Amino acid sequence: MSQWLNEVIESASATSDFLAPFRKQALSSLEQAGWPGRRNEAWRFTPLTSLEKREVKHVQQAASAQPPSIEGLSAFELVFVDGKLATDTSQLATPEGVTIASFDQLDDTQKQAASEVFGQIKPARHIFGLVNDIASTQGIFIDVADGVQMDQVIRVANLVTQDVDAHTRILVRVGKGASAKIFEHAEGTVASMSTAFSEYAIAEKGHLEHYRFAMMTGQAKQIGGTHFQLGDESTLNSTVVGYGSELSRLDVDIIHAGEHADAKMNAVYLLAEGELFDLHSNIEHTVPNGTTEENARGIVGDRARAVFNGRIHIHRDAQNTLAELNNRNLLLSRRGIINTKPELEIYADDVKCAHGATVAEIDEEALFYLLTRGVNRSKALVMLNFGFIQELVNKMPDAAIRQWLLPKLNDRFAQMEVK
C-alpha cells in the first residue's frame, strides 16, 4: 500500500450518494488489490513511485477556469475545475431526449440508468479505476435516448489549476439508433493528481463519435480510462490525443458485446522532453462478426518515454472477427524510450487479426527527397515527423476540433528538438 492510497481511502469513506453500494464494493476490491509495483505487468514501464508518497490535497480555494475556446465548435460545455464540476447542468438547454446532468441532480430513473453503467464496463481490477469508483463524487451522466441524433458536441473539460487530488467520472448511454459526439478534454500543468474515468454503453445501432485529449503536462499527474461497450451493429469512432507529463496513463477498452459492431480508434501522442505517456489499449471481441481498426502513432522526444500496450482478445465464440491494431513510433533522440508490446489472445479460429508495432528513426529516403527540393533540413525533419501523426489527425471527423488541434500539435512539435 502507499500512503497516498491510504489517504484516498480514508477521505472517500464518508461518501453516501446513490452510488454508495457500488463504491463500497469497489472499496473492498481495492483493499484486496494492493499497490502495483514494478513487478506488476500492467505498470512495469510506468513507475508509480512519485505517487506513492503523495499527500492527498483538497481544494483550498475554489478557482475558476475556462477551457480553451475552439472556433466553430458547436458544443455543450461542461467544466470540471480542480475536480469540482463548475457547470450547473440544470441550466443546459439540452434537446429533447438528451440528459446531461451532474450526479447530484439525477432523478430516480436517471439514477437507476446511471447505476447500470457505473463500474460495469471498465475492467474490475484496475486499481485507479477502483480509486475513481470510491472517490468520484463529481460526475456527469449523459443519456441520449433511442433514435435521438445529436449534432452538437458535448465537451467535458477537466482543468487543473492548483495542487489537488481530483477524481471525476463520466457515464454515458447512447440509445438504440441514437448518435452522440462526446469530447473529453483535459488540460493543466501544475503539480496535482487526477483520475478521470468514463464508461460508454452504446446500444444497438447507436453511434458515438468520441475524442479524448489527455493534454495535461508538466507536473500534472493524470491516470484515466475510457471504456466502451458496443451493442449490435453499433459504431464507434474515437480519437485519443496524448501529451506526456510526470505521470500520464490512459487505458482504453473497446468491448464488442453485440454482433456486427464496428470500432475505429486513432491515437496520437507527442511527448516532449522528459515526459511519460502510457497508453494501454484493450480490444475485446466476445461475440462474432465484429470489426476493430486501431492506429496509434507517437513521437517521443529527448529523454521521454512512451509505453504502448496493445491487447486484442478474441474470445472462443467470436468467429468472423476482423481486428487490426497498428502502433508506430518515432524517436527524436537516442535518449528517448519506447516500450511497445503487442498482446494477442485468439481463441476463435475463423478470424482476421493483424498487429504491427514499429519503432523508427527518421525515414532517410523521405528526408533526402525533401532536401533535394531545397527544403532546409530542420524544416524537412519537422514536416516528416509531423506528417507522421498529422495523417491520423486528418482523419478526425470534426473539422473544428481538427483545425484547433493541428496548430497546437505543430507548436508543441516545433519546440521539440531532434537530437
Next chain:
Amino acid sequence: MLKINNLHASVEDKSIIHGLEMEVKPGEVHAIMGPNGAGKSTLGYVLSGRDGYEVTEGSVELDGADLLDMEVEERAQAGLFLAFQYPVEIPGVSNMEFMKESVNAIREHQGKEPLSAAEFLKKAKAAAKQVQLPLDFLKRGVNEGFSGGEKKRNEIMQMILIEPRVAILDESDSGLDVDALQVVADGVNSQRDGERSFIVVTHYQRLLDYIKPDFVHILADGKIVKSGDASLAHEVEKSGYSFLGKKYEEAEA
C-alpha cells in the same frame, strides 16, 4: 554551367563511376543512355548529394561553385533538380505544403520575397493543370497513393514550380504509356528557355523523340564511352549496346 571533371564515385566501397567527364552549357539538353548497371541513376544521386554515394575523385562545378561541397538542400537552392526514377511516398505531408516550403526556401536563397499563400496557390494550380494532375492531388500526401505515371507527372510539376538551373530527369519515361510520356515531355519542353539545362537519363530512345537532345552520351562502366548528337540514340535503338562489347549484349537481350 555544369562541369563534371574526372568524377569517381562509389557506393558502399564499390566503385560505380570512374572518370566521368561532361560539360553542360546553358540551354542544352544532354541525354545519357546506357545499359543497366552503367551508373546512370548513381550519377543523379551523386550530383544531388545522397548519403552513401561517395565521391572519391574529381570535381563538379555548378555556375562556377563547387557543387560537391554543398549540402543536399544547398545544391537544390543553387539550382540543381533531380526528378526521381522512383519518387518517394510521404503520407501526411501535403504536396502543396511541401512545394510551398521548397519554392520559398529556394526564393529565400535567391534573395527574393517568399510567395504568399495565394500567389503560390495560383502557380501550383497552373503547374498541376499543365501536367494534367487533378487539383486535389495538391492536397494529398506527397505521392501518396499516386500511380507510377502520376508520380512522374508530379516530379515534372515540382520542376515547373521550382524553376531549376539544371534538371536531371532520371528515367522519367519508365513505366509511362504514350499519353503520359507526351505530358511529361511537354512539361519538360515548356521549361526549355535557352537558359535552363537538362540531363535526361534514359534507357530507351523513345523519350528522346519527344525531348530532342543536343547531345547524347553513352554511359558504360561508370564513364562516358561515346558521345554524339541525336542520331546516336537512334543507333542505339537499332543495334542495342552491342558496340560496347559482349558484356552488355546479354543484358539488353
